[in-house]
Amino acid sequence: MSTTNSQYRLGMIGLGTMGRNLLLNMADKGFAVTGYDKDPKMLAKLEEEGKEHQLKGFADLESFVGSLRTPRTLVLLVPAGQIVDNVIQELKPLLSEGDIIIDSGNSYFTDTTRRVEELAKDGLHFFGMGISGGEEGARFGPSMMPGGDKKAYAEVREILEAVAAKVGNDACVTYIGPGASGHFVKMTHNGIEYAIMQLLAETYQVLKHGFGYDNKQINETFANWNKGPLQSFLVEITAEIFLFKDDKTGNDLVDMIKDEARSKGTGKWTSEIAMDLQLPVPIINEAVSNRDLSKYKSLRSTLAERYPEHSSSKSSISPEQLEQAFYFAVATAYAQGMHLLWQASRQYEYELDLAEIAKIWRGGCIIRAAFLEDIYQAYQRDGGLEHLFLDPQIAGKISAASPALRQLIADAAMSGMALPAYSSALTYFDTIRTARMPSNLIQAQRDFFGAHTFERIDSEGTFHANWNNL
Numbered sequence: 001m002s003t004t005n006s007q008y009r010l011g012m013i014g015l016g017t018m019g020r021n022l023l024l025n026m027a028d029k030g031f032a033v034t035g036y037d038k039d040p041k042m043l044a045k046l047e048e049e050g051k052e053h054q055l056k057g058f059a060d061l062e063s064f065v066g067s068l069r070t071p072r073t074l075v076l077l078v079p080a081g082q083i084v085d086n087v088i089q090e091l092k093p094l095l096s097e098g099d100i101i102i103d104s105g106n107s108y109f110t111d112t113t114r115r116v117e118e119l120a121k122d123g124l125h126f127f128g129m130g131i132s133g134g135e136e137g138a139r140f141g142p143s144m145m146p147g148g149d150k151k152a153y154a155e156v157r158e159i160l161e162a163v164a165a166k167v168g169n170d171a172c173v174t175y176i177g178p179g180a181s182g183h184f185v186k187m188t189h190n191g192i193e194y195a196i197m198q199l200l201a202e203t204y205q206v207l208k209h210g211f212g213y214d215n216k217q218i219n220e221t222f223a224n225w226n227k228g229p230l231q232s233f234l235v236e237i238t239a240e241i242f243l244f245k246d247d248k249t250g251n252d253l254v255d256m257i258k259d260e261a262r263s264k265g266t267g268k269w270t271s272e273i274a275m276d277l278q279l280p281v282p283i284i285n286e287a288v289s290n291r292d293l294s295k296y297k298s299l300r301s302t303l304a305e306r307y308p309e310h311s312s313s314k315s316s317i318s319p320e321q322l323e324q325a326f327y328f329a330v331a332t333a334y335a336q337g338m339h340l341l342w343q344a345s346r347q348y349e350y351e352l353d354l355a356e357i358a359k360i361w362r363g364g365c366i367i368r369a370a371f372l373e374d375i376y377q378a379y380q381r382d383g384g385l386e387h388l389f390l391d392p393q394i395a396g397k398i399s400a401a402s403p404a405l406r407q408l409i410a411d412a413a414m415s416g417m418a419l420p421a422y423s424s425a426l427t428y429f430d431t432i433r434t435a436r437m438p439s440n441l442i443q444a445q446r447d448f449f450g451a452h453t454f455e456r457i458d459s460e461g462t463f464h465a466n467w468n469n470l
């Protein structure tokens, strides 16, 4: 296959929500780019949208690959799973040593590890690059998390920095690390996303039932929070949701939506891998479990009638205290996610720079928030920080906010209101600040019934006691 007429800088496979918008973003920034889709209508639409730019669509894979300058850079934005492997198999005979494939979908990180290793045998560079920001982010500035071969990154750095969201002069993209580190970091981003969304849903519950607020007041509360230290994309869109009207009924749309949350799996993956790494992320676990519990609508409805214990007692805390409690819980969710990255970095030798990760999450992505500046500063002060709560400035803010969360949980417990993510945040904090946990008893029990042995506080080694006098 001749490459003599090749001219395009990058080729995109998958021209759906993310792929089309990211490609248009690249074209806007002056890069000559091309897209591949089997559907001529998709190509016509793409070329029409990008007609002012050097943007071309191909329905034939060989011509598409042949249009790229070498070493070629191809970005995949197709559904994760087998489709990614299928696309790679179709591409491989058309590629040459040194070419780069970037999988920007939400692929599972162990699939990425496998693909990196398999393609390296053919001299091809495979990058797992998490992208966040949804449709609008892809079009106007996402946050991107590329992991793979460091030298090959130099080939794509310019284009990624040009299209990424900006915070001041900083582009929201950085080289993350080797192997599947980019997809691991994106998965963790989504785990934090799940936790914050669950906390916002619980806050809605408190505002509605504990405070007796209507949707307009709930909108105002979140909109006010979004002007201060809690400023974030998720708080901002949550405020907007409460004003949105349903075309069909004229009611607030939020009231017309079933209380059954769906998911695609990245939150579950975060919980699963955190358990494998023995690094607890309980708020994320609660967020995943609550999406699952929400699906048991009929069981919940039956049990609501069987146990009508929910009292109508109002929350005793002020809106300002609720804001403090939310701050505490969200900070804890980020702390758990960062702790997971700290552990994964050691386990998988990703050499993650946690300051850089916090830095590129400050803009473009779904979890962007003013608080990420504090996290970035904390890891800049100490790049090896084991846990965010060890940072003196974060510690001061957490300590000041914890009494409000205690009162929120106490009120909720007495009135029978479920606040699983908030409760989990407090329990996690109280556990992780406990110097001597009651886990000595668990070791004693294990040794009692199964001779599993225990360690002593006063001598090295493992011991077994004859608990049963056998």
Ligand SMILES: NC(=O)C1=CN([C@@H]2O[C@H](COP(=O)(O)OP(=O)(O)OC[C@H]3O[C@@H](n4cnc5c(N)ncnc54)[C@H](OP(=O)(O)O)[C@@H]3O)[C@@H](O)[C@H]2O)C=CC1
Residues within 6 Å of the ligand: 013, 014, 015, 016, 017, 018, 019, 037, 038, 039, 077, 078, 079, 080, 083, 086, 087, 104, 105, 106, 107, 131, 132, 133, 134, 135
């Ligand atoms: N939507 C979002 O907000 C975000 C999505 N992601 C991830 O990005 C990836 C893409 O998501 P999204 O853009 O939303 O998905 P879409 O479903 O909108 O687009 C997927 C595209 O892939 C194409 N495609 C499917 N199979 C093949 C194939 N074998 N060869 C070539 N093209 C193929 C589809 O074409 P056709 O329609 O013709 O089948 C479609 O154009 C996913 O992994 C997703 O998890 C990441 C961040 C945010």
Ligand SMILES: O=C(CO)[C@H](O)[C@H](O)COP(=O)(O)O
Residues within 6 Å of the ligand: 106, 131, 132, 133, 134, 190, 193, 262, 263, 264, 265, 266, 267, 366
């Ligand atoms: O990656 C994303 C944002 O960063 C997706 O929007 C996210 O995966 C949605 O996940 P789910 O469908 O499980 O809620």
